[in-house]
Amino acid sequence: MNAPTVPPSPPTRAIAELNERSREIFRQIVESYLATGEPVGSKNIARMLPMTLSSASVRNVMADLEQAGLIFAPHTSAGRLPTQYGLRFFVDALLEIGDVAADERDRIESQMRAAASRHTFETALAEASSMLSGISRGAGVVVTTKTNARLKHIEFVRLDPGRALVVLVSDDGSVENRLLDLPPGLPVSALVEASNYLNARIAGRTLPELRAELQQRRAEMERELDELTARLVDAGLATTVGAAEGRQLIVRGQANLLEDLRAAEDLERIRLLFADLETQTDVIDLLTRADEGEGVRIFIGSENRLFSLSGSSMIAAPFRDGQQRVVGAVGVIGPTRLNYARIVPMVDFTARVVSRLLEGGR
Structure with a gap:
């Protein structure tokens, strides 16, 4: 209803x-x-x-x-x-909001730390989404940028005279490949030199951090590298940072939304909500609005365009990286009769655990 x-x-x-x-x-x-x-x-x-x-x-x-x-x-x-x-x-x-019980805090933190240490940071985010889904009996959602991962290795691999592959290996084990157009006349040795130069300075930095440091040390880089190799480093970082700033959405527990249906109109509401979740860009845009403030944001029904038809609610909280920059949000989507008093503190605590993982507190 x-x-x-x-x-x-x-x-x-x-x-x-x-x-x-x-x-x-x-x-x-x-x-x-x-x-x-x-x-x-x-x-x-x-x-x-x-x-x-x-x-x-x-x-x-x-x-x-x-x-x-x-x-x-x-x-x-x-x-x-x-x-x-x-x-x-x-x-x-x-609304009277309580606190998360000590045993629930321990369970959330231990499961997420285990997922992050055994697998990848993205696995930990998926675990966060699954846990929030189980707690709320709604759909758990996470939106994050790809700038979270800290780098372990970068390599330029020549494909043909005009193109190379930039291979990025993160410390969570994930690998990304990006195509790069090469400056005319670039020798093969420049690819090796650029790779060595960047790998000597990665030291667990994220791509934006690495790029910012090299911009500050521009004069030093130009002394150490010839002009073509310096241009290759600039082009490689520009390509990878641009790609890494995209948003990705993780959704778990949509099946929970099918439980406890009371009428045909409830089924229609859930059908419309599933359609909303399929339109990932709109969900990402709404979750990104949680980035704009401190703490938990609550979006109810037709207050936002995304849920204007399904009449659903979302509770979301931002998480931060080691430099205290907001880089994503975790949340719960479900019917407007969500248990706000219980879910709000759970979402807030989960976001803080994700932030601690990003800060390196594993």
Whole structure:
């Protein structure tokens, strides 16, 4: 069951004037929706409240909440659900977020460290996505740049007089090959010399770090290398850095989204969400917005174009490299009735573990 779209002009004054009783009733409606996905009526709300109120009094408050745009009636029954704007208000003003339990922290950190040490950093990111999927019963997502990997070896391999292959080996074992156009008249010895020059300076640096250092030491490089070899080094780094700055998306647990379907409209919503996930560029763009701020970002339903049809939510947090630059984000995508109180701290902690791995704290 999807809430209607966000009102174009939210009645913020009415919301600001909600008294404690109204807020508590609204909280019970939202928490019931997050737990069951079903509308809740005034009689059930009256039983849940920590105060004594008649069903009639609860109905009066619910009418005020509906007028304020926070709840709606999905059909003619007495039950109510939160609107997407109501969910945003709940998340921003009323959500009580706990902490990640010590045993869960240990499990997340140990599994990710093991994946990173046995395999590659990308494997650790896939592990993070899988764990978040299992915790949330939604889809775990990770977006990252390819600039994360620290280099172990670079080699220029001549293919023909006008082209060479730049082979990059990272310390996580991954290998990338990039084609490079060679300057006219470049001798074979220049390829060996350029490879040796770069390998002597890699020392676990990322491509952007290596490029920045060589730019600072430009005069030194020009003294040590002839003009054609220096041009080869510049061209090789430009090619590889440009390629490495692309974004890649890892998604795990889409099948979780098929569980707990209650109606044909739920199945249609999931079909639309799967279509959203297939459009990787849009998902990457939305996750990249999590890079823009500190901490966890929550995107609810039609607040963003990507989920305007499926009415889904995403919780995401950025992670950083050793220079404290944001280089990606981890998150969870699922229905709007995600368990925000549990998932928000999990996403935040997972992002911090990824950051520590990138900083070399293995």
